[in-house]
Amino acid sequence: MGDKALLSIQQIGKTFSNGTVALQGMSMDIEQGSFVSLLGPSGCGKSTVLKIIAGLGNLTTGRVEWPTAQVDHLGRPDHEISFVFQEPTLMQWATVFENVWLPLRLKGASRRNAKDQVEEALDMVGLKDFATSYPRELSGGMKMRVSIARALVTRPKLLLMDEPFAALDEITRFKLNNDLLHLWEKFNWTVIFVTHSVFESAYLSSRIVVMAARPGRVVADIDVPAPYPRGEDFRTSNDYNRYCREASDALHSAMQAGDHL
């Protein structure tokens, strides 16, 4: 490492207008190209952090810095950021193609100009034969894939994912986990992945940041130095078990720290 971080969060705090202190004094640096999981109990402010990073919510205190990028007057970096929500969040009235086209369309790309890029993104998630389908015709896992394709179509430097697979069954989730890892290794994005699953975070990430609730803050920062590519043999290895236990212990103490829930 030693490189400049892609993103540096410094002592951020967020208090909602109803008085809820969602975050307090939270700091972390995100290295370029890393796969970081944010792990924490529900309500500890994971979504709030992601939204703040994406520029979708304002801060009460602290700063978000982008050391390697030019920032605009709103403090947003000049490179692409994409967001994947817990629900697929698709436009029901639009085809798969049109859903993935949207981010490019908003930048003025016509259907023809966007075609190659959209098809490439659909190909990445294995859905190129479904371009003309409507979301309702797809299974939950396929909808999530469309959502991921839409996030990838702008070739983002940073991908923010808010419990993207939480609503899927385990088999589909494992499959999407593997596919996501493949893409990440191939394209070298930075990923911040919110989850409340210890197993998912240990399997996917190079680093797990554990958060506690009320107020939301970082309570543990666990390195997962296992090499990629990771596959089913990693899922059954002793190393994996050790990382899971470490994360799980940290999560338990985090829950106790905020046990007046």
Place this chain on the structure above:
Amino acid sequence: MSSPETFEAMPVDPVEMRKARAIKREKIGRWLLPLIVVVLTIVGWDRMVVINEIPHYIIPRPGRVLQALIEDWSLLIGSLGTTLTITFSALAIAIIGGVGIAVLFAQSKWIEMSFFPYAVILQVTPIIVIAPLIFIYVDSKFAGLLICAWIVAFFPILSNTTLGLNSADHNLRDMMKLYGASRWQTLRFLRLPAALPFFLGGLKIAGGLSLIGAIVAEFVAGTGGIGSGLAFRILEASYRLNIPRMFAAIILISLTGVLIFMFMTFLSWLFLHKWHESAIKRES
């Protein structure tokens, strides 16, 4: 990446066959049952008049009404044309006005809060009591009729479209913001499409209401001037105790209303059947 889940075709089982037959029966029944009921009603009407020896100038037999419909056809069809002109002009303005004002409301909560009460007041005040004033203030009878029908028709479109524009998924809104969408782009790509099912629901109501508005206004406007719509024919026929013609005109109005409703239903289906829950046939 591997291909997504696929399913193999299964042989059809007896339960499914029975279900398919039931669906077929339902399809036929949907047309046949109302038809049978209408025929029975007409026969019952005829018998009632004959058995009770009701004179034709009080309740005519269906045959007489049909006769009036045929004999007065050129007269009635002209009036129907006039009424329809008003109905559809009013509906068109209601659509433009209703959607336009809804979009304006969607731009600013303050505008909505300030002006929505006016829309409600216009809606809840019966048109029959406003119409006489309108005909005093507005010289052109056509314009007066149009205004009346418009007042009745525009509210469902306004209120439904306003609701629809505000019902766009909040995550999608966040996404629009993330990608730096302009206000116009958010409206065009997110809020208007999200409002479409709501708008079409409003349109279904407004279609019928604009006809009612046009007819009520014609009644108020009375018999002077250019008034020669269907309501005028009914008034005129009632002065002359031409009961069969009254029935004929009423039937024409009802049929028109039904046709408008069916057309709006078709329009809804046309725009929504590919994606919206309300228009999708479920298999269970």
